[in-house]
Structure formats: structure tokens, C-alpha cells
Amino acid sequence: MTLKPARLLLALTALIAAPAFAQNLAVVNGKAIPTSRVDAVVKQVVAQGQGQDSPQLRDAVKRDLIAREVLMQEAIKQGYDKKPEVKEALDSARQAIVVNQLARDYITKNPVTDAEVKAEYDRYAKTQAAEKEYHLRHILTTTEDEAKAVITKLKGGAKFEELAKTSKDTGSAANGGDLDWAAPSAFPPEFAAGFAKLQKGGVTDTPVKTGAGFHVIKVDDVRAVKVPALDEIKTQISESLTQGRLATYQEEMVKKAKVQ
16 A cells, blocks of 8 residues: 555654653643553552552553542642642652652662671570570469469369469460460560569469469470571561661761751
């Protein structure tokens, strides 16, 4: 087929214009919405595990962006962008976006290294290795006399699991007062002090008072704290070190600033 001059000119014009149009998702009342905005939203949705990149997702994002642009234009037409509270919110959002980008760039230029992660893990592992976990049971009573009566029955040969059925702690009573495995730091200080010196099978000789009432505590077993492998918590350690690095950077910037 031979194109006539007029049609050829139109075809060439379309080819030249195509890349420019391809850069825009849509044009709403003369305002262009760039295609890159769809890509950014889709990337965020996928990163958050809320969906997979697909034609359906992109179509949904397109409809949403168009609807938001329509509403934005209407809001501006009604003067909402001039309202003091809106201006303040926009300033705060702008500040957050700019500061977050600064933080990302700083960490990119000053990344946490594998050596730093390993050093922090070794420090953590050494600390945890000295800790112990206790498998506990307890019986909670309202008064000290009730707790003393429980201790007397235990010394007389009563089974702890049976007496625990009368515990005021209904969450553990049905399980013989079982509190499972935990480190002393997981409990109130006064509760932890009550069992910290007990050996396996030991029961408190005197009631242990806390804000919940009076406890009789039994240590079913004791073990060293299990330290997770480096690979299991590497990401967590890296994130913690990153936050610490950002906090230090922020403190340095604040110290240099002239604050009146």
C-alpha cells in the first residue's frame, strides 16, 4: 500500500509523538499523569506483599490515580490547598519525604557491613549464653495466708498441678499453673527474684507478692538460653545497627545546628 503525502505526514507525526504519549498514563483535564507513577505504586504494592505485578493490578492502580487526580483538581478548585491546616500537613509530608530520602542516601553511602553485624551477633550471643531460662508453674492467691496454706499442702505431699486448679490465674490454672519457658527478665522483678535461686524441682518457701496477688512458684526445669543462628537474626541485627547509625547521624547534625 502506498501512502499519500497527507497520510504519510500523519503517520510520521504519530511515530514522533508516540514516545511522549507513552510517558503518560493519562491526561486529565490537561494535567498529565506520568506512567512512572504507576510503576512506583505497583513496586510498592509488590514490595509490601499485597499483590503481584499484573495487568489487573496496573489497571486498578491506573483507575485509582485518575480518580485521585480528578479529586485533587476539584479540591484545588475549591481552595482546599490554601487552607492553613492543609498547608501545614503538606509541609509536614514534604519534610518527611525529604528527610527519609536523606536517610536512605546516608545509609547507602554508609552501609552496615557484614563484619559489624557479626561483631554485634557475637556480643549478643556472649550475653545470652550467660542467661538461663526457667520452665515455671505458679499458683496465684488473693491473700498471703492463702498462699501459705498452699505451701503447707505442698510440703505435706500435695501435687502442685492439682492445687494449681484453684489458682486465681485462670489462664494457667487448667494447665497445672504452667507458665512455659521464659527468662527472668520476662517477669516483674519481684516475681523473678522469687524463683531466681531455685533449682530444678524447687518451690518457693514463702509467698511471692506482686501487683497481681501472692504467688507460689515451682521451677520445673532450668536450661541455658538458646541463641539463634546468625542467619536467623542477621536482618534484625542489621536493621538495629542501621537505626543506631541514623540516630547518631541525627545527633551530630543537631549538635552542629544553631538552635535558639
